[in-house]
Amino acid sequence: MIPEVGHFALITAMCLAVILAVLPMWGAWTRNTVAMGLAPSLAIGLLVFVGISFACLTTSFLQDDFSVKVVASNSNSLLPPMYKFSAVWGNHEGSLLLWVLILSLWTAAVALLSPQLPLQVLSRVLSVMGVIGVGFLSFSLFTSNPFERLLPGAPLDGSDLNPLLQDPGLIIHPPLLYMGYVGFSVAFAFAIAALLGGRLDASWARWSRPWTNVAWAFLSLGIMLGSWWAYYELGWGGWWFWDPVENASFMPWLAGTALIHSLAATEKRGLFKSWTVLLAIFTFSLSLLGTFIVRSGVLTSVHAFATDPARGLFILMFLALVVGGSLTLYALRAPAVSSRVSFAWVSRESLLLFNNVVFLAATLTVLFGTLFPLVMDALGQGKYSVGPPYFNAVFVPLMALLATFMGLGPVSRFKSDSVSRWRKELLIPGLVAVVCGLSLPLLGAEYNLWVALAALLSAWLVLGLGRDAWYRVRGAASLSRGLRRLTPSYCGMLLAHLGFAACVLGVVATSQYSVERDLKMSPGDTESLAGYTFEFIELVPVRGPNFVADEARIRITRDGAPVTVLAPQKRRYLASGSMMTEAAIDPGLFRDLYVAMGEPIGSEGAWAIRLHYKPMVRWMWLGAILMGLGGFSTALDKRYRRQRQPALESAPGAVHGT
């Protein structure tokens, strides 16, 4: 009964989405206030019904209703309840429903939190989101119905959730990731609404900025969690693989980073208007492309969903419709003449432009590398795979170039600045950064030029930011009063840029200084790595709720002083029989110790054991968390809230001045 209620709610949601896609749009066209005024209620109705549907599917999972096909193939009565819950999105059908739920969440949020928007704009924005909703709801209903039953012949027990997904990180990774890349639909909807309305001014940039920043923040956190999960769950200590599915989430992030900077220029100075609109379309298109890549099976990947050509064709048609349609609209409606706002070459505008060029180049690099195998196959040139060497070769110089100019960004001025002023402001930070770059690698095992470069660039960013923040704070009566002068959007920028610096340092240090050894160890054996001694004490059998495991106890000491005892496991999951490596990690701010079990060797209890020493690996995730916090912080800025009061008093349809 519950699955049928869920299915029915989903159909109702589909009907509401169709009305939302058509009626307010028509209302905005004919200036029919009644039709336009329906948009917010429809958006909320959409959320309610998708929410009911999602709750029904979740209930089916929690109640072990194996007559529902997705439950039978992705859950098991022995599965811990927490994972029964996350199993809802551990499969194609359920995760698509999560996609739709999050889309309706964003739609309802726009409806509820935008009283300052002119009604015409609001109704167009919500309508565009309704169109996207129709696409994904019909995708769900027609090709991937999560409520399909196995009647008669329901199995007694389910075939279990993929053990790789039975992990706390994977409970929140997909929702955060989807919050991010579905969130870019809001920026997209605002861009389309602006094109439809024919008014590409600073106001649309100001309206869409907080939404874009928040979506970007979610995406940063989502990607970070994915990387962290890969690190400890896949058992070989890697944290980024340039896998097509990872790239699918990374491309919208790169384009989104360009977009948030370009939006800043558009809002503050009315510059790059057409470009920003194009970027908003581009960013969301990459989100859709990502969905296509993950769910169509056109590319091989470790985490692609079970694939089906019918599904691929459906998303491709939808992609063609949405992206083709919006690019056509862009070609017809975007202002063809460049704006008359001018800026000097030495100014914040040109630095923002530089940021955009770098991030666009990075996005296209990843896009090209991801699709290259597909393109070659389609042209009959054979099977190819593009690996990390290509991506690293392009990415490292791009990021180094970016960091160099990024240090100038926050201290630079709009319109026109002077090199001599930059020199005056940044001479000391620059010199200190050089000293840091030269000296910090001395703390590592050996002197390394890459680490020196990373230390130099990170110090350059951090010191420049520190100096700028200090200039803003000083001169106030007290430090706390001075800190209060910093606006949330300034703090957000500060956090995000600091996060980037931490990321750069972490990525480079861990890539250059990591040490790993694959060893054959028996209980009683002792090995040493990077100054630590690893002693294999014993091997014990362990029983978990739905698995049995061999657990190795490994005592780690340094110069005789105990550090910790790690207990990696080799698990066999009962329902599926699949083997899983559960790595054990001793985390630290400056180094991780990581032990994973391979296969048993021989019959005398020896195992292949992999030991890792990973310096500063946490810094990149900390950096990503800072970026995420930065993104959220910008949205708290008063200037997005302040407009609300006058907006309430003004007549609907009035356009606010800047």
Added chain:
Amino acid sequence: MAPRAKLFIPLVLFAVLALFLLRGLELDPKDLPSALIDQPLPQFELPSLGTQSLVSRDQVIGEVALFNIWATWCVSCRVEHPYLHQLAERGVPIYGINYKDDDSDALRWLEELGNPYRLNIVDAEGELGLDLGVYGAPETYLVDAGGVIRYRHVGVVGERVWQNILQPLYQELLAESAP
């Protein structure tokens, strides 16, 4: 170029990309052509499940048949099993290759779920599987009357796979082998 025309560039680029993606849908990146397609079934001499005798390659070739890799530890095999019964009832000869499994577990499984196989080759060490290049269970090989492997399906054989892929080939091979 007229300023307006420039704005069409993104649309054109996207159209090209979409064409590639469309073509990509027809290609299967996992479709790594097996080295054994159109090659003879490898030689083997292995025990037959539930009997004391050995079975060799020559005893199982001579007609168009399916060779199904299965094991009791393989959950998907349990899903596939009822469909194999249907195929056996329709007269399709199916040989089982019991892959890296325990004999008594395998016999109990067949007792519980029924036995659609002509006979079962016990490949406890996975040697035959290695020769065939098995990824994992279940896998199904279509072998013609001359003992040549003509098709390999990785994953569960169900109604859709049979109707769309295996049956047309099977009929074709039957027609080929008919005098």
